[in-house]
Amino acid sequence: MFSNILRPLLMTMTLGLSSIPAYAQSLQLDKTQMDNLGVSYQAAVSVSETKSHHxxxxxxxxxANRHIVHTSQEGVVTQMLVAEGDVVKAGQVLATLNSPALLTLQTQYLQAEGLLSQLLTEMQRDKQLFNEGIIAERRYLDAKTRYQQQKTLVDSQIKTLQLAGMPLEAIKTLKQQQTMDSHLHVRAASDGVVMAQNAVIGQRVMASDVLYEVADLxxxxxxxxxxxxxxxxxxxxxxxxxxxxxxxxxxxxxxxxxxxxxxxxxxxxxxxxxxxxxxxxxxxxxxxxxxNSSVLYEIPYKAILRIDGITHIFYFDGQSISLRPVHIISQTDNKVTVSDEFLSTGYVVEEGVSSLKSAWQAVGE
Structure with a gap:
């Protein structure tokens, strides 16, 4: 079948061209002949950038986007409120622990607050007595020093409670109501997605044990x-x-x-x-x-053929098909980028390349 199609094509090519190298010829084909050979073509695409191999x-x-969520106190996990893949917001409660150690911290804080209130009263009394000339200034200054030292201790314990997971509002409520709570709420430090869960309900965890890994994606x-x-x-x-x-x-x-x-x-x-x-x-x-500083052209990889170690394509100018060498700049699995200016016009044959190559080789024999 193929030979029946190819024979008249070869006769067309060889008439009057026997003295010229076969690869230098151009071939004129009508639509029927192109269809018989399975020839189709497309315009080259101009590109301003090239892509490397894959x-x-x-x-x-x-x-910088990875964060761990850990507990600052020893305790038993009573709730795990999120799981791997969940989206979380900064400040959201992720887990709850029952922590006796938290009760100890709260007790120490309330005792320190009570002593601070007592020292404040003493300092204010001594200040009044000093102003009235009843006591020496040294006694007033001693009371003021004891108050300031105790206030520094209270501020330190507030920071400790915050590090343990108690928000500042909860600490203020603790001071006002004098009601302690052993439930420690572990919160997210930032927005993100839970990448891993490292604890389960009922597990006893130690201070600094990681409960979750959260990432900003x-x-x-x-x-x-x-x-x-x-x-x-x-x-x-x-x-x-x-x-x-x-x-x-x-x-x-x-x-x-x-x-x-x-x-x-x-x-x-x-x-x-x-x-x-x-x-x-x-x-x-x-x-x-x-x-790229100059315009390049992207063509299908299947349009490429190699003859005598040189890369060629079949080029259709609208009238005839010719064999043209091209210079490859880069290539991927299905595209090739070349630098040949003649591709600014005309078309590249992408289908039927093997049939045309056979015809050209037959003419050269």
């Missing part, structure tokens, strides 16, 4: 391993795109150490937009983007 990248959370890192020769041409600020998603990032760090496993260098990029399309821990394919 490289694997791991999505991770920036160190508004920005993410792409940790890319690239060959050393490639890394030397990458600069801070270079654009990076994720191949199968509308996500871009900018290079923030180019590593200075070659890793033993793959002899690659770590390049770290931070997402600039659409970070919600990525999930921490997953691996994605990315490529580096470079802006």
């Amino acid at each position: 490289y694997p990248a791991k999505v991770s959370v920036p160190n 508004s920005t993410l890192w792409l940790e890319i391993h690239v060959p050393l020769a490639i890394a030397s041409n990458i600069n801070t600020g270079t654009k990076v795109v994720v191949c199968d998603r509308d996500v871009s990032a900018a290079v923030m760090t180019v590593g200075r150490q070659v890793h033993d496993i793959d002899q690659g260098v770590l390049v770290r990029a931070e997402t600039a937009e659409n970070a919600d399309l990525l999930t921490p821990g997953e691996f994605v394919q990315v490529c580096f983007v470079q802006n």
Whole structure:
């Protein structure tokens, strides 16, 4: 079947062209002949930037965006109010503990407040007696010193209660009502997403034990391993795109150490937009983007053929098809970027390339 289609085509090509090299010829085909050979074409796309080969990248959370939620006192977990994957807000209660140690802190605070109130009364009395000339100034100054020392102690205990998880309003209520509560509420320090839960209800935890890990996912890192020769041409600020998603990032760090496993260098990029399309821990394919000073052209990879070690395409100018060499700047799995100005007009043959190549080779024999 193919030979029946190809024979009249070869006759058309060879008439009057026997003295000229086959690869230098142009071929005129009507629509029927193109259809028979399965030939289709498209215009080259002008581009102002080029993309590198694909490289694997791991999505991770920036160190500054990771936070742990821990308890400051020993106790037993009575409630776990959120779980992995939940979105939390700063100040939100995440867990509740029954903590006898918290009762001890509250007792010490109330005792210190009681003594502070007593010393304040004594200082005010001695001040009045001093002003009336009844006592010496030294006695008044001693009372004032004892009051100030006790006030410093009370302020310190208020800070301790705050670190233990009691809000300032709850401490004021404790002072007013003199009612202690052993329930310690553990709160989120910032907005974010719960990445891990490290405790369960009924578990006894010690001070500083981690209950949750929370992360802000508004920005993410792409940790890319690239060959050393490639890394030397990458600069801070270079654009990076994720191949199968509308996500871009900018290079923030180019590593200075070659890793033993793959002899690659770590390049770290931070997402600039659409970070919600990525999930921490997953691996994605990315490529580096470079802006060009001159116009380049993007063509399908399947349009490329190699003859005698030279890269060619079949070029259709609207009248005839010719074989043209092209100069590749970069390529991906299905696209090739070339620098040939003649592609500003005309079309690139993307289908039927093998049939046309067979025809050209037959003419050259």
